[in-house]
Amino acid sequence: MTVRTRFAPSPTGSLHIGGVRTAFYCWLFAKKSGGTFVLRIEDTDQARSTEEAAAGIQRDLRWCGLTWDEGPEVGGPEASYFQSQRLPIYNGYVEQLLASGHAYPAYETREELEALRKEGEANKTGFRYKFRPYSAEDLAKFASEGRIPVIRLKAPAHDITVKDLILGEVTVLAAELEDIVIRKADGFPTYHFAVVIDDHLMGITHILRGQEHLMNTHKHVGVYEALGWETPQHGHLPLIFNPTGSKMSKRDKAKEAREGAKKAQEERKKGGHHPEDWSWLALASGLEVGDVASFMRKEHDRIPTAEGIARVLGLSLPMIEVLDFLKGGYLPEALVNYMALLGWSPGDDRELMSFDEMVNAFTIDRVNRTAAKFDGAKLKWLNGEYIKKASAPRLLAALGQYLAVVDVPMKAATEAQLLALIDMYRDRSQTLADMEVSSRFLFVRPTTWDEKAATKVLKGDGFEKLVGCMAALVAHHGPWTAAALESSLTPIAGGNLGSIAQPLRIALSGTPVSPPIFETLAFLDRKEAITRIQNCIHHFEGGV
Numbered sequence: 001m002t003v004r005t006r007f008a009p010s011p012t013g014s015l016h017i018g019g020v021r022t023a024f025y026c027w028l029f030a031k032k033s034g035g036t037f038v039l040r041i042e043d044t045d046q047a048r049s050t051e052e053a054a055a056g057i058q059r060d061l062r063w064c065g066l067t068w069d070e071g072p073e074v075g076g077p078e079a080s081y082f083q084s085q086r087l088p089i090y091n092g093y094v095e096q097l098l099a100s101g102h103a104y105p106a107y108e109t110r111e112e113l114e115a116l117r118k119e120g121e122a123n124k125t126g127f128r129y130k131f132r133p134y135s136a137e138d139l140a141k142f143a144s145e146g147r148i149p150v151i152r153l154k155a156p157a158h159d160i161t162v163k164d165l166i167l168g169e170v171t172v173l174a175a176e177l178e179d180i181v182i183r184k185a186d187g188f189p190t191y192h193f194a195v196v197i198d199d200h201l202m203g204i205t206h207i208l209r210g211q212e213h214l215m216n217t218h219k220h221v222g223v224y225e226a227l228g229w230e231t232p233q234h235g236h237l238p239l240i241f242n243p244t245g246s247k248m249s250k251r252d253k254a255k256e257a258r259e260g261a262k263k264a265q266e267e268r269k270k271g272g273h274h275p276e277d278w279s280w281l282a283l284a285s286g287l288e289v290g291d292v293a294s295f296m297r298k299e300h301d302r303i304p305t306a307e308g309i310a311r312v313l314g315l316s317l318p319m320i321e322v323l324d325f326l327k328g329g330y331l332p333e334a335l336v337n338y339m340a341l342l343g344w345s346p347g348d349d350r351e352l353m354s355f356d357e358m359v360n361a362f363t364i365d366r367v368n369r370t371a372a373k374f375d376g377a378k379l380k381w382l383n384g385e386y387i388k389k390a391s392a393p394r395l396l397a398a399l400g401q402y403l404a405v406v407d408v409p410m411k412a413a414t415e416a417q418l419l420a421l422i423d424m425y426r427d428r429s430q431t432l433a434d435m436e437v438s439s440r441f442l443f444v445r446p447t448t449w450d451e452k453a454a455t456k457v458l459k460g461d462g463f464e465k466l467v468g469c470m471a472a473l474v475a476h477h478g479p480w481t482a483a484a485l486e487s488s489l490t491p492i493a494g495g496n497l498g499s500i501a502q503p504l505r506i507a508l509s510g511t512p513v514s515p516p517i518f519e520t521l522a523f524l525d526r527k528e529a530i531t532r533i534q535n536c537i538h539h540f541e542g543g544v
Contacts, residue, residue: 003035004205007061007068008195010042011053013303014321015060018210018240018248021339025237026208027066028340028362038202039071042195043084044188054082060322063401064332065355070202078202083194090189093197093227094151094182102226103182104131105149107142128178130155151183153193156225160218165206165235165364172218180219192216196223204232211236235364238343239371242318248374250303252318257306258296260315284312319376327405329432330379331398334386338379342372352385384430395422395432402432409443410436420523424515442523445532446510449539453512457502458540466503468492470533473526480526482518489518507536 005026009019030037039061043049058072070076080086097103106129108116113129120127131154134142142149155177162170182193189197199207214236224231242248261281269275278296282289285308295305303321310317319325325335337353346353346361353361387395399418403411413421421439429435458466469489478484493500501517508529514520521529 001205003030003033004038004203005030005035005208006038006040006199006202006204008040008042008198009057010045010048010191011050011057012045012048013053013250014323015057016248016250016321017319017325017335017339020060020064020066020322020336021240021342022209022237023061023066024064024336024340025344025362025367026206028359029206029208029364030069031359032362035205036069038076038204039068039074039081040198040202041072041082042191043082044191044194046084046186046188049084056323063326064322064336066336083189083198086194086198087188089201090183090194090197091187094189094193097153097182097226098151100226101154103151103153106152106179106181107134107138107147107149109147128176130179148185150181150185152179153182153223153226155179156222160221162217162221162234164214164217165208165233166238166367167211167214167236167369170214170217172215177218177222180222182223192219193223196220196227196229199232200224200227200229206233206235208235208237211239235367238368240342241371241373243373243375245373247371248318248320250320251301252320253303253306253310254295254301256315256317257309257313258298260313261296261309264313281309281312285309323405326401327433329402329434329436330383331386331390331432334383335379337386338382342374343368351382352389380430387426387429387432390426392419392422395426399432399435402436406433406436408436409440412443417523420519424519424523441509441511441514442520445528445535446508449506449510449536450512454506454540457506457512462499462503463537463540465492465500466507466533467537469500469504470530470537473521473530473533476526480522482516482522485521486518504533507533 007019007023007026009015027037029035039058041054041057043054054072061068068074070078071081094103098105116129117127129152131152155174157174159174160172160177164170180192181190183189198204217234217236221231240248242252261278264281265273265275265278268280273280276293278292279289281287282292285292287305287308291302291305292309294300295302295309306317309315317324319328322335326332333355336355337351337358340353340358341351344362344367346358347366350357350361390398396415396418399410399422410418410421421435421442425435425438429438469492472488472492473485476485476488478488489500490497497517502512504517504521505512505514508514508517508520508524524532
């Protein structure tokens with residue numbers, strides 16, 4: 001058998017890092033087996049799917065280094081890898097199931113179904129939809145009301161057992177099965193139907209997905225049986241929990257934003273502001289008042305709203321989506337390496353592993369059954385190790401991707417300056433964001449100085465040393481390089497380079513912390529360095 005795996009996301013938002021792990025395991029399994037990895041976009045949810053999200057998912061996968069053998073933009077034997085463009089295919093199989101008696105139209109409204117559910121709850125019998133024949137009068141009534149039916153599949157009359165590659169045998173009793181909807185009233189197939197049709201037609205042999213889908217699988221087996229098709233092998237991956245022990249979810253962002261907004265609103269209430277007035281927050285964030293108000297009432301969890309609120313209030317939201325980690329300054333190879341180890345291990349103590357090493361080591365039998373806990377500190381450490389080991393061209397490319405999605409002063413840096421920053425900061429940065437924050441003073445001239453540090457550094461002859469350095473730099477006419485500047489300033493140090501390095505750090509950065517002082521001076525051009533030192537001297541010339 002030629003192994004064929006697939007990753008089939010719904011384009012209803014940005015790519016969750018849990019999705020990255022699922023995609024990577026599918027990719028690893030295919031590569032280890034010499035098989036094929038397919039990307040399919042499941043966009044049958046017309047209310048929530050967007051072209052922007054579909055494009056974003058493909059962009060995020062590529063950033064992570066995950067390419068597909070068949071799918072959007074790559075092509076393959078299928079006419080399309082977007083479900084919304086495959087409606088005639090699904091409808092053909094719906095008609096086949098109707099003709100064979102495996103499926104039937106169902107006319108109940110949402111209100112009628114809800115009433116049946118409540119009746120089941122009251123009787124403590126539960127509610128599972130089963131085939132119910134309609135009378136001629138019923139059908140006439142439905143027609144007069146213009147009802148458009150859904151199409152349901154008759155559930156098997158026997159138990160269904162899934163032989164899961166990770167969890168073992170999982171059985172659902174026949175009494176617990178219900179007749180699922182396979183085509184909605186809008187003419188679009190449901191997820192449960194389209195996924196089976198596509199997996200069969202695309203020759204998918206192994207389906208790896210999260211454990212949250214486990215109880216969907218028996219529904220899909222029912223579709224395979226009705227069509228007389230062989231069921232692919234399934235493996236359900238362990239969940240990923242956040243540090244608090246709950247499942248990592250995009251809703252975590254909404255939760256954090258709401259809590260921050262509530263705290264801010266409590267402070268405003270003390271000043272007499274109405275507790276339900278969110279106009280101030282909407283105005284500051286550029287959002288609609290109604291959007292913010294409904295968000296605070298938990299009527300929706302839209303991430304753009306949460307992020308807009310967070311920007312205004314200075315909140316740090318949980319990193320959940322791939323774009324969060326790009327903005328956080330993580331290297332994709334470090335992120336994917338870490339995610340691979342959340343639920344799988346190579347069987348030894350290795351932690352930093354290349355894609356090739358992971359392909360060689362990957363086996364399904366080493367995937368855990370139990371949930372994994374996301375450890376942000378461990379990821380940051382791993383990322384720092386990747387930064388130390390990466391080549392300068394690799395870090396230059398990564399900085400380019402990072403700077404394309406953040407608004408920071410470093411965006412003004414030239415390629416030569418970025419390479420210089422890599423040399424100065426790679427061994428002291430765990431993320432590219434650390435590198436940006438630490439080097440920000442090189443692009444933003446300080447207007448204040450650390451008074452405590454300045455008092456310590458500039459007292460005694462420290463101030464005179466700074467003045468002497470200033471004079472030497474004004475008189476310096478050689479190349480503006482670290483080596484040449486060290487030669488010009490070393491005599492002033494009198495054998496103690498620290499006596500000039502710390503005063504210069506205070507003047508150039510406003511703090512007593514910087515990379516090696518002569519490299520820092522060389523990074524700044526002559527005029528900028530002299531201006532900063534002059535400003536510091538003028539500020540402290542009355543004494544420290």
